[in-house]
Amino acid sequence: MNYPKRNLSAVYYSVICLAMICLFSAAARAQMKMHVINVGQAEAVLLEFPRHAVLIDAGGEDTFETAVQNRFRRHLLEYLDAFFARRNDLNQTLYSVVVSHPHKDHTKNLRAVFERYTVKHFIEGGGSINASGMDDVRAIRNIVAEKNIAHHRIYARDVKRPSFMRDWSAELLRDSQTEAKFLSAGRRCNDDNNASLVLRVAYQGKSFLFVGDAEIDDKEGRKLGCGGLLSRLLVEEVSFPELVDVDVLKVGHHGSKNGTSKAFLEKVTPQFAVLSAGVPATRSSGRGRFFHAWNFGHPNEIAVKLLEEHTIKTRSTLNVTTMTKPRILIENRPIDKAIYCTCWDGDLVFTVSAAGNLEAPETSN
Ligand SMILES: [Zn+2]
Ligand SMILES: [Zn+2]
Numbered sequence: 635m636n637y638p639k640r641n642l643s644a645v646y647y648s649v650i651c652l653a654m655i656c657l658f659s660a661a662a663r664a665q666m667k668m669h670v671i672n673v674g675q676a677e678a679v680l681l682e683f684p685r686h687a688v689l690i691d692a693g694g695e696d697t698f699e700t701a702v703q704n705r706f707r708r709h710l711l712e713y714l715d716a717f718f719a720r721r722n723d724l725n726q727t728l729y730s731v732v733v734s735h736p737h738k739d740h741t742k743n744l745r746a747v748f749e750r751y752t753v754k755h756f757i758e759g760g761g762s763i764n765a766s767g768m769d770d771v772r773a774i775r776n777i778v779a780e781k782n783i784a785h786h787r788i789y790a791r792d793v794k795r796p797s798f799m800r801d802w803s804a805e806l807l808r809d810s811q812t813e814a815k816f817l818s819a820g821r822r823c824n825d826d827n828n829a830s831l832v833l834r835v836a837y838q839g840k841s842f843l844f845v846g847d848a849e850i851d852d853k854e855g856r857k858l859g860c861g862g863l864l865s866r867l868l869v870e871e872v873s874f875p876e877l878v879d880v881d882v883l884k885v886g887h888h889g890s891k892n893g894t895s896k897a898f899l900e901k902v903t904p905q906f907a908v909l910s911a912g913v914p915a916t917r918s919s920g921r922g923r924f925f926h927a928w929n930f931g932h933p934n935e936i937a938v939k940l941l942e943e944h945t946i947k948t949r950s951t952l953n954v955t956t957m958t959k960p961r962i963l964i965e966n967r968p969i970d971k972a973i974y975c976t977c978w979d980g981d982l983v984f985t986v987s988a989a990g991n992l993e994a995p996e997t998s999n
Contacts, residue, residue, distance in 0.1 A: 663723070664988040666812065666837035668882065671713050672976040672998070673706045675912030675926045676739035679844065679884060680717065681835060683810035686729035687721065689714075690833065690844055691740040692747045695912055696766075697926055707743050711750060713981065718751070730755040730802070733771060734846030735830045739888075741767030748777050755784045755802060759820025759831050788819040788831065812837045817867060817874050818848075823860030825849070827887060830863060834877050838990035841880040843902065847887040850895040864898045881905045881992055882984055885941065889933025889975065891959070899944035905992070907941045908982060909933050909975040914957050931957040933975055935964055947972035949994060954978045 667682040674695025681688040694706040718726045731753050734740055747753075756778045761768055778785045792798050793816050806812045818832040830846025851862030864886060867878055883904040887893025888911040912927035927933075935956040953966040954975070972994065974982050980998035 663721070666810075666835075666840075666986040668842055668982075668984040669713070669717070670884070670908055670910055670974075670976055670982040671710055672981050673710055673743070673910070674702070674976075675888065675930065675932065676706065676742065677734075677888070677910040678710055678743070679910070680714070681842075682717070682721065683729075683806065683812045683837065685723075685809040686806060686812070687717070687724055687727070688730045688732065688814075689728050689747065690732045691734050691846075692731065692743040693739040694742040695926060696738045696742055703742070707746060710743050711746060714747070714751065725752070726750075727752040727754065729806070730757055731774075732831060732833065733758040733767075733774075734844070735759065735826045736761035736765040736767040736771045737826060737847065738766040738770070740846070741770035744770045744774050745777075748774055753778075753783055755786060757786045757788060757802075757831070759788055759790075759829055760822070761820070761826045761829060762824055765826045788816060790818045790821045790829075793817065793819055810837075815877065817877060818863060821860055821863070825860055828860040828863040830886075832863070832867060834874075834880065837986050838988065840882075840986045840990060840992045842882045842884065842984075843878060843880040844884045845886040845893075847890075847893065849887060849890075849892040850898070862892075864893075864895055868897060868901055875901060878902050883907045885909045885937070888927075888930065889937050889956075890930065891934040891936050894937040894940050896940060896944075899940060902944070904945050905947045906972045906974065906984065906995070907945045908984075908995070909973070909977070911975055911977045913977050914955055914963060927957075927977060931959045931961055933977065934958070935967075938969070938973065941973045942969060942971045945971045945973055947994070949974070952978060 663684050669680040671678045673693050676693030676695050677691045678693055679690040695702055728751055803814050806814050813836040815834050817834055821829040823829040827847035827849050830848045833844045835842045848863035851865035878901050883902050885907050889909040911932040914927040933956050935958045938956050948970050949972045951968050951970045953968050956964045982995045982997055984995045986992050
């Protein structure tokens with residue numbers, strides 16, 4: 635068949651465009667991204683790999699204000715919808731949903747996530763009966779049983795076993811060139827923060843550490859029977875000292891004073907530190923009335939100061955708000971170390987390129 639010449643060049647042009655689009659999208663997918671989604675005084679982190687997506691926690695600010703709760707839920711779901719629209723190769727499928735621990739600020743929107751997307755693995759560490767998010771975890775246990783989703787209830791005593799989560803991590807390594815390793819898991823603590831799942835992820839030589847709401851060792855924690863998980867990571871039987879030396883630290887416990895210590899940061903030596911917390915200056919809604927950053931005093935000035943001393947990279951100077959206890963706001967305080975917070979920066983996206991370059995994150999504020 636003889637094609638007219640003009641049509642032929644249109645065909646060539648289309649083929650070249652298609653090839654370029656394929657090349658660009660393949661390059662975009664040969665990356666790892668860490669999305670810290672702004673869900674207020676709560677936490678939700680999406681990890682994007684070349685062929686997988688993993689969600690760590692699906693929290694949302696938990697106040698008496700329904701409009702605020704709805705706003706953060708809507709934002710989380712819109713963010714995930716936009717993500718899956720861009721990554722249509724993933725077919726709306728999360729390889730795993732990991733619950734760091736059963737507190738409401740980490741579980742509030744779990745059900746909405748499971749109702750909307752396909753999930754292959756549900757990973758949790760159990761928790762105390764009355765934990766604030768345990769009703770959400772129980773609801774998900776029912777869903778995973780009904781839908782035959784793989785359910786992993788993991789404990790700290792098992793993490794050093796060679797067979798521990800082997801198939802799960804092998805698939806990430808094989809298909810997404812990503813190393814993923816749990817350094818700690820459920821510990822049957824009365825203080826569920828210290829039973830947080832601790833996950834280390836590495837892609838092209840760049841590493842990330844997620845410690846949930848793990849706390850330092852203090853009298854309060856010891857009274858509750860489990861001691862500080864951060865200290866245990868360094869020195870006790872769950873220790874992997876070389877593995878806590880990472881490039882990006884997802885800072886523990888929303889920047890609470892008890893979520894960061896000098897000894898821990900000296901081992902971690904982060905290039906970047908990132909916090910998920912609410913905006914503490916929500917004074918219009920009545921100080922102390924609600925379950926928000928003002929109430930908790932996050933991010934705490936002492937924790938931020940420690941992070942400034944130990945975070946290696948810098949950022950252009952930003953005026954931020956921190957808090958000291960009892961509930962004193964420190965406003966317009968400049969920082970120039972690479973410390974990021976959803977409370978200052980909105981949504982945050984860190985990217986590791988296929989060549990292993992890790993740049994400062996993109997921020998939505
Ligand atoms: Zn929390
Ligand atoms: Zn917690």
